[in-house]
Amino acid sequence: MSKRIPYVQSAASQQVPPPYHFPGVTVNAFYLNVSMAKVQEYCDRYLNIGDDATRDYVYRPVPFMPCATVLFLNYPTMISAAPASQMLGEVAYADRGAISQTEVFVALPVIRYGRGAKRLITDTAVEWALPFIVVGNPMSSVCGREMLGLGKLLADIENGEGRYPDSFHGRISLPGWPDAEPGTMQVQQEFMRVETKPVLPTPAGTQPPRRTLASLFDSRAASKMLGGMASVANFIETSSLGLIPTTMRTVGLKQYRDAAHPHRAVYQALVTCRAQYLNVRNVRFYNELDVDLYFNDTGSFHQILKVFLDVGEHPTENPFSVNTLAACRFEADINFDTMRVIREFPIDRDGGLPPTPGSSDLVSRWYRPLRGFFGPRTGVGKP
Amino acid sequence: MTLFIESFSTDQLLPPWQSIDMRVWSFVIPVAPGLIENHLKTRFNAAAPDRAPFHYTPLPDKTYGLLCVTRHDNFSSTYERKVGWDTTSHIELYWTFPVLRHPVGPDNLLGKPELVWIQPFAFDNNSYVMFSAREIWGTEMEMASLSMTEGDTPADLRIDMAIEGMAKFDPRAQSQSIGCMRMGLKPTATKADLNALLSNDADLNAFVDILIGAGIFTGGFDTGADGSESGMEVNTLRQFRDVFDMDSAAYRAIVSSRTQHGNIRNLEFFSGDDTVLEFLWSDSMKETLQSMFGVRERYPHSRLIAKPPHLGAPGTPLTNWDMEHMPVDVALVISYTADARFRIEKTLHTYGQTP
Structure with a gap:
């Protein structure tokens, strides 16, 4: 952007500005195998935009993490810490109160490689793509979609204890169409469901716990390691074998349609945001062999599943069951901040006008302090 | 041409749209020109940073607006590149008023004005419609629980709306479902004769002439011999926040769209005196209500006899209706059933792109 375009703030805008603070979030995490080809397909379609020959970065799957993470999050309190707008009479968002919500997303780890010897060092970073994200709060869906480039859909989300004490039950219902026939009416349908037995150790369950990944922590050495490190948030990532990242930097494609030619x-840009997990506590594992997780492969939901699962070309009209590699539950305080446009793409224009100028800020986290925090985005191709 | 990269999350009901057998209740409400002027000043007449080649002004005489509640039972996209997964039902509420759009010439003089409609706020109970409205043509639509029931007599009409918000802003407040608006007709309400209602009110007569000219309740999808079309041209400010600088927009433009009504039936008019229209006063709605309807008297209780409904699906929290009620005077009520077509005509101006 070469010129600053003012945004008109109003109550109806619903675009609540960050940063956000979410204390006391309960997270239920499920880890699934995912095909590297699917992740690469996603990267090529939504992140590796533009001419391959001239693009100065490329997104690829993370070879040592061939899994997707399904996270069910329950936010009892969501606070916007944004200062009051300069408009007269505007009440600061932090003084208005808090909202609560449930959220579910699928996260795929991806690596952005800078191209060329210098960029490979300075621009390479691990990020998380979110091919599927739903929320229960309409304001959250609007913010995510319009500001952050996260394709948040509005859903009915059940998120709580299942049949057994200390177990988990999650369910998502979404608007969808049972078939693709013209005129078929949209209905609210169950999209996915997950049920677990109680957290380990538990006598319930059909599989012996000793066969699970979580049983690693039954060993004396592992328990000692967990006990020693769990109080230090920064070591949680290590102590949970990387299953609980303390910082997730998400990347999403923020784009808007032409109104008359959809x-x-x-506008097209890659946007990154930081979700920082602080004060991670009460980490408990489920027996992943007793997790029942499935998606409904019906009607228009098939289009969603095709993005991250190997579901075939056409809907089967049956539940698509997925094996989990691991499953756990923990609590954390989450900060959501540090939003950046890392790549704004040039847009072709009519009327003989040249394309809009793009911009680039593809700098890895470690190199950014050396270049200066929050530096201006530079033109495409410029250092 | 830069292509939009399609995904299931952005695939919602692309325009143009059509609605079959939509049921409309329009409440004609007087609106102060100063409030319109304020809205136009920040949204359409501002330098952002460049000025659009238009200047918007309120109508010169007393102005009315329409608070419309429409139930769409068969609403679908007719976008030619997509077939199927395109039909839904929803209820919407929007506030709209007419203004004049003057072209601004290179000499900075205003040209011959055209009448266009502005929609400062809108609510809907379908998220797919909300996403389309907000993201494609820029209506600042909010999600709401909306119920609209009619019975054997006009007095059976009840329209209630609730939103997620705060009754009172407070750092410790928690958002909840709060009542937002209630509408109904009084037990004595009967159908009225339009000519009788307009006979003593030249301003209202002129406003109804505008509606008739646009075919709002007279209908017509035809194009005139001179190429003119029936319907309302609606102008919206389409803007999205920049993710880095929250006071800046990543994109800001003025979009023109057209709504046409046809196959009008069950047309009925009611006197404003037979109507109860109340907004519930919450901190979440305060700014919107003040900016559009000014400061008005508020009362602790509703003028409607029927109790507010418990909106929402089973298991959802009950709605808080315990707020002050702000009645709004209604000049005329128009109800009808119709088919409708909606299309986006063009982006009139994109800010920040002039050399």
């Missing part, structure tokens, strides 16, 4: 874009 197949054309008027």
Whole structure:
């Protein structure tokens, strides 16, 4: 952007500005195998935008993490810490109160490689793509979609204890169409469901716990390691074998359609945000062999599943069951901040006008302090 | 041409749209020109940073607006590149008023004005419609629980709306479902004769002439010999926040769209005196209500006899209706059933792109 375009703030805008603080979040995490080809397909479609020959970065799957993470999050309190707008009479968001919500997303780890010897060192970073994300709060869905480039859909989300004490039950219902026939009415349908037995150790369950990944922590050495490190948030990532990242930097494609020609874009950019997990506590594992997780492969939901699961070309109209590699539950305080446009793509214009200028801020986390925090985005191709 | 990269999350009901057998209740409400002026000043007439080649002004005489509640039972996209997964039902509420759009010439003089409609706020109970409205043509639509029931007599009409918000802003407040608006007709309400209602009110007569000219309740999808079309041209400010600088927009433009009604039936008019229209006063709605309807008297109780409904699906929290009620005077009520077409005409101006 070469010129600053003012945004008109109003109560109806619903675009609540960050940073956000979410204390006391309960997270239920499920880890699934995912095909590297699917992740690469996703990267090529939504992240590796533009001409391959001239693009100065490329997104690829993380070879040592061939899994997707399904996270069910329950936010009892969501606070916007944004200062009051300069508009007269505006009440600061932090003084208005808090909202609560449930959220479910699928996260895929991806690596952004800078191209060329210098960029490979300075621009390479691990990020998380979110091919599927739903929330229960409409304001959250609007913020995510319009500001952050996260394709948040509004859903009915059940998120709580299952049949057994200390177990988990999650269920998502979404608007969808049972079939693709013209005129078929949209209905609210169950999209996915997950049920677990109680957290370990538990006598319930059909599989012996000693066969699970979580049983690693039954060993004396592992328990000692967990006990020693769990109080230090920064070591949680290590002590949970990387299953609980303390910082997730998400990447999403923020784009807007041309109003009169919806197949054309008027704005396209890659946006990253930092979700920082602080004060991680009460980490408990489920027996992953007793997790029942399935997606409904019906009607328009098939389009969603195709993005991250190997579901075939056409809907089976049956539940698509998925094996979990591991499953756990923990509590944390989450900060959501440090939003950046890392790549704004040039947009073609009509009327003989040249394309809009793009910009680039593809700097890895370690190199950014050396370049200066929050530096201006530079033109495409410029250092 | 830069292509939009399609995904299931952005695939919602692309325009143009059509609605079959939509049921409309329109409440004609007087609106102060100063409030319109304020809205136009920040949204359409501002330098952002460049000025659009238009200047918007309120109508010169007393102005009315329409608070419309529409139930769409068969609402679908007619976007030619997509077939199927395109039909839904929903209820919407929006506030709209007419203004004049003057072209601004290179000499900075205003040209011959055209009448266009502005929609400062809208609510809907379908998230797919909300996403389309907000993201494609820029209506600042909010999600709401909306119920609209009609019975054997006009007095059976009840329209209630609730939103997620705060009754009172407070650092310790928690958002909840709060009542937002209630509408109904009084037990004595009967159908009225339009000519009788307009006979003593030249301003209201002129406003109804605008509606008739646009075919709002007279209908018509035809194009005139001179290429003119029936319907309302709606102008919206389409803007999205920049993710880095929250006071800046990543994109800001003025979009023009057209709504046409046809196959009008069950047309009925009611006197504003037979109507109860109340907004519930919450901190979440305060700014919107003040900016559009000004400061009005508020009362602790509703003028409607029927109790507010418990909106929402089973298991959802009950709605808080315990707030002050702000009645709004209604000049005329129009109800009808119709088919409708909606399309986006063009982006009139994109800010920040002039050399």
